[in-house]
Amino acid sequence: MINRMILRFLSVADNVGLARVAVAQLAAPIGFSLSDLEEIKVAVSEAVSNAIIHGYQGRADGWVEVVASVVDDELTVSVEDWGVGIADIAKAREPAYSTDPERMGLGFVFMESFMHSLVVESAPGRGTRVEMRRKAHVGALSRDVQ
Ligand SMILES: Nc1ncnc2c1ncn2[C@@H]1O[C@H](COP(=O)(O)OP(=O)(O)O)[C@@H](O)[C@H]1O
Ligand SMILES: [Mg+2]
Structure with missing residues (x-):
C-alpha cells in the first residue's frame, strides 16, 4: 500500500494537535498498535513544537510543512520550517540540551526513541527539516540514528 499527505499550516501553537492527529490517521492502516500510534504522535508533536517555538520563536506567521507517507509497512514523516535554523545540530540533539532554560531539552530524545530513524538537516537563517x-x-525499536 502507498499513501502520502502534505500538510502546510501557520506556526500557531494549536496546530500541533492538527499535525499529530493527521499523521496518526495516515499511519493507522499499516498495522501500528494504539500505543505505537501514541508514540508516533509524541514524536510529531515534538518536531512541530520545535518548528513553532524555536524555528519561528513563537511568531505565528511562519509556515510549517509536514509531509507523511506510508509505503508498505513503513511510515516516513518530515517536518520543515523556514525559521532561524540550528547552528550546532549535534549539540542540539544532546539529551537535556536546550537553548531555553525553561525547557527540558528532550524533544530530539523522544523523536529518536519513538521512531526507528531520525535525520536532522538545518542551516542558520534558512530553517530546519x-x-x-x-x-x-517491528518488536523492540532498533534505532538507526544519524
Ligand atoms: N526547528 C528548530 N529550529 C531552530 N532550533 C531548533 C529547532 N528544533 C530544535 N532546535 C534547537 O534544538 C534544541 C533542542 O531541542 P529539543 O531536544 O526539542 O529540546 P527543547 O525543545 O526542550 O529545547 C532547542 O532548544 C533549540 O535550540
Ligand atoms: Mg523541543
Missing part, C-alpha cells in the same frame, strides 16, 4: 521513519510490525 527533520525526517523520521518507523516500521509497523
Whole structure:
C-alpha cells in the first residue's frame, strides 16, 4: 500500500494537535498498535513544537510543512520550517540540551526513541527539516540514528 499527505499550516501553537492527529490517521492502516500510534504522535508533536517555538520563536506567521507517507509497512514523516535554523545540530540533539532554560531539552530524545530513524538537516537563517521513519510490525525499536 502507498499513501502520502502534505500538510502546510501557520506556526500557531494549536496546530500541533492538527499535525499529530493527521499523521496518526495516515499511519493507522499499516498495522501500528494504539500505543505505537501514541508514540508516533509524541514524536510529531515534538518536531512541530520545535518548528513553532524555536524555528519561528513563537511568531505565528511562519509556515510549517509536514509531509507523511506510508509505503508498505513503513511510515516516513518530515517536518520543515523556514525559521532561524540550528547552528550546532549535534549539540542540539544532546539529551537535556536546550537553548531555553525553561525547557527540558528532550524533544530530539523522544523523536529518536519513538521512531526507528531520525535525520536532522538545518542551516542558520534558512530553517530546519527533520525526517523520521518507523516500521509497523517491528518488536523492540532498533534505532538507526544519524
Ligand atoms: N526547528 C528548530 N529550529 C531552530 N532550533 C531548533 C529547532 N528544533 C530544535 N532546535 C534547537 O534544538 C534544541 C533542542 O531541542 P529539543 O531536544 O526539542 O529540546 P527543547 O525543545 O526542550 O529545547 C532547542 O532548544 C533549540 O535550540
Ligand atoms: Mg523541543
